Amino acid sequence: YRLEINAQREKSTSLVSPIRGFMEGRIEESMTASISIRLIERKTNSVLLDDTGRNAGLEVAGNIEEIFVI
Numbered sequence: 361y362r363l364e365i366n367a368q369r370e371k372s373t374s375l376v377s378p379i380r381g382f383m384e385g386r387i388e389e390s391m392t393a394s395i396s397i398r399l400i401e402r403k404t405n406s407v408l409l410d411d412t413g414r415n416a417g418l419e420v421a422g423n424i425e426e427i428f429v430i
Contacts, residue, residue: 361408364398369418377421385421393418 370392377385393416399409 362400362402364400366396367418368394369420370394372420387419387421390418391415
């Protein structure tokens, strides 16, 4: 199987977050994100699930470039 996840961040708010026990970090949080998922059976390349959730909560923190696999 292959799972594809695509999260689109909409309007976000900057919030404080902990770093080593101190509230010195920052994260971006959105409560109006859109998240699409697709589950594909690799042998036949058939799509088993293709759906989108709206008004999802999404936090973005750290080096997000590390999670992109295309």
